[in-house]
Amino acid sequence: MYSTDYFSIIVSVLGGLAFFLYGMHLLGTGLEKASGGRLERTLEKMSSNIFKAVLFGALVTAAVQSSSATTVIVVGLVNANIIKLKQAIGVIMGANIGTTITAHILSMMDIQSDNFIINLLKPTSWAPIVSIIGIILFMAGKKASQKDLGQILLGFGILFFGMFQMSDAVAPLEEVPEFIALFQNFSNPVLGVLAGAGVTAIIQSSAASIGILQALTSTGQITFASAIPIILGQNIGTCITPIMAAIGASKNAKRSAFVHLSFNIIGTLLFLFGVYAFQYTIGLSFWNNPITSNDIANFHSIFNITVTILLIPFAELLEKLALTFIHGDKETDADDQDMSSATLDERFLRSPGLAIDHASRCVVKMGELASRNLWRVTSLFADYDTKLVEKIREKENTIDRLEDRVSTYLIRLSEGQLSDTESRQVSMLLQIQSEFERMGDYAINIQECAERLYSSGSSFSASALEEIKTLSDAVSECITKAIHAFTEQDISIANSIEPLEEVVDIVEETLKERHIERLKEGKCTVDAAFPYIESLSNYERIADHCANIGMCLINEAAKNHNIDRHEYRRILHQGLSEYYSDLYNQYKETYYNKVLNIH
CATH class of the missing domain: 1.20.58.220 (Phosphate transport system protein phou homolog 2; domain 2)
Structure with missing residues (x-):
């Protein structure tokens, strides 16, 4: 009996994940086409000042719904000698903040109210309407701008449809002892970080892996203790895409990918130490309470904003760290200028x-x-x-x-x-x-x-x-x-x-x-x-x-x-x-x- 149930759950979750990822792809591609490359060209111009770079990196990532996409663009710009490594650091920091917007949008599924207007804010209410408008514009639109808008709306709709399917698929796990025991193990910070990093690296999207975790909260069995290490690990796993993009690129492009990885690892270690030191000394009253989708979105934002604020003053040290680990002689660096x-x-x-x-x-x-x-x-x-x-x-x-x-x-x-x-x-x-x-x-x-x-x-x-x-x-x-x-x-x-x-x-x-x-x-x-x-x-x-x-x-x-x-x-x-x-x-x-x- 359990094996059949598990099979159905796994297939449904994977199907929902496929819709989720495809929706994100449609959304990001539609936004890119609508912008006509203006986002990237502005990104190139706005990276001269680290604070402007952080802000615009966050805005671009919020638009394309993927920190990996923004960081890959940054790797390309560095590889092309359009921006310098130092300029890229601010954009990378901002990308980590921008990617948290997706989680906040998904958390709207938790809205509970008898008020008709408030219920309209729930994705289950507006996602189908957005999808219908999107497909009409995409198929019947005469202008390219109409088709692009249709693709954006359709991407939103498909993204949430995938989220709904994942949430419905995992609902039966609420009563499964093995599932509860599994997530109790993730309260171990090392296992939790590794699990979050591993899943995110496989699907190459921190927004999608956060979405999966938010879907699992519908079971009521995911606690703060098990979710926090996973969220921290997801920020490390998302670095796999720019790392792969930097393979075969210039030294500075590899260094920009390294900055992304080192930034997230340092941030994760700082938060792990801070959170667990506080928990074991003073104690967090909610530590073993079930976490909600909205809690996950809030913690994800708090983590990335705090780490960015803490590490902005050390941007030059991050650059030196990258230069130390990925060093090159003058000749090879000169070749990168071709x-x-x-x-x-x-x-x-x-x-x-x-x-x-x-x-x-x-x-x-x-x-x-x-x-x-x-x-x-x-x-x-x-x-x-x-x-x-x-x-x-x-x-x-x-x-x-x-x-x-x-x-x-x-x-x-x-x-x-x-x-x-x-x-x-x-x-x-x-x-x-x-x-x-x-x-x-x-x-x-x-x-x-x-x-x-x-x-x-x-x-x-x-x-x-x-x-x-x-x-x-x-x-x-x-x-x-x-x-x-x-x-x-x-x-x-x-x-x-x-x-x-x-x-x-x-x-x-x-x-x-x-x-x-x-x-x-x-x-x-x-x-x-x-x-x-x-x-x-x-x-x-x-x-x-x-x-x-x-x-x-x-x-x-x-x-x-x-x-x-x-x-x-x-x-x-x-x-x-x-x-x-x-x-x-x-x-x-x-x-x-x-x-x-x-x-």
Whole structure:
């Protein structure tokens, strides 16, 4: 008889736990999508002051209903060198406070009253209503914001449904002697802490393990003596998620996870000593009384707030402790500063807004590398340097690796749940990083032209070098504008690329015609002619890709993805706006007229 009852109870509890965890996931994901990454970006800005960091860490965690989620984000930010270890400590402390909000919401199940208004506050009354509203918004909503709100409400409803199921499932244990004896053993502080830490580590959520404990209070057999050590242990068990997230990360990311663990262990030891010293000397009158769901929520908050207040003055000591246990030499710590690898942190995939921000930084880096390589390859025509060639190829390899990583990262991100805006941003990033990668390829083509010129023993005349330099300057300005337009999302700069690209076209055509004339007149050798002509074409193609980036940004700003670059040019030439005409003439004066004056 007991075995059948136990089986039903276990299955029901596990089923309720599954709903609880899924509800938390829906709630957190919905809030993240609704925020569009603003929570994480603000977290990045608010961590400069430890008190602001604690406050905002608590607010973010209260919103996403998971201290583990907040701490994992912090590990990612530290790994990406966005915030320093010292800044992360305050956020971690605040996350421990914010996670107690879930327990207080769950404790509302204990409300008992004959008053209709007060009864409406009970989750059993409003959770079904919230779920109904949530599913209607999620399925019938036309806007992304409506669907996100529906997901948030649905997450709340499912979370409480799981809580109801766990509470109902464990109710029969009230009369089971073995269950009573089991929890009497947990009054031993060591066993209680280990049990709380173990369960929380397995399900990777202190809010969920607190919820299970609150559900068990419905049996009336859980006392303060057995519950307090379990609650303290749950705060240690929740550290497993950031510890796992720090595996393979930078030294500082590992240190931030260590700070989280050490903070909770120190806090647990302080409270264990304080509570049990008081109990064994003065005595707590309620020690062996049954604990309620509301009592658990209150103790959880008191513990985390008190520990945070006590340890804030020792934040620097926590940092030194982490540096002592996880030490690194200057070389390995310098390696951690490599932004090209750090910014594409998989921990950000759960936060699309933040992931897009940091993927954008990598795309900008690709553009900057391509721009510097263009300057380097142009200098090879006047002075071919094999060491510089090695550096050029090394940077091109970096661009290629970044392109591969950015593409893979964004594709993985697109497989998740994204808003319409985020989906468009991912598509735009995929296109722009491809444009920058192609610029790097054309720079290598120019380097190979310089190499052939050098190998043949030929050289360009002074006038040809000046022509190449002028064209290169125009194209470099194109790249600079493309990078700035993308970084600042400035459409006026994006609109200024096309007239400059058209000037690059007429400069290239003019230089080709002029060089063919020199070749006919015997003023230029064949060995020098082909590298020169090919180089001109490669410069012009780089400018084309810059114009493609400008067009991409213009389309995104106008929410119009149907106009291609050729159509855009046709529209411009039809109207030939004053803005476009003025820029075109300005660039023509700067570059085309300069070329005409070269003899």
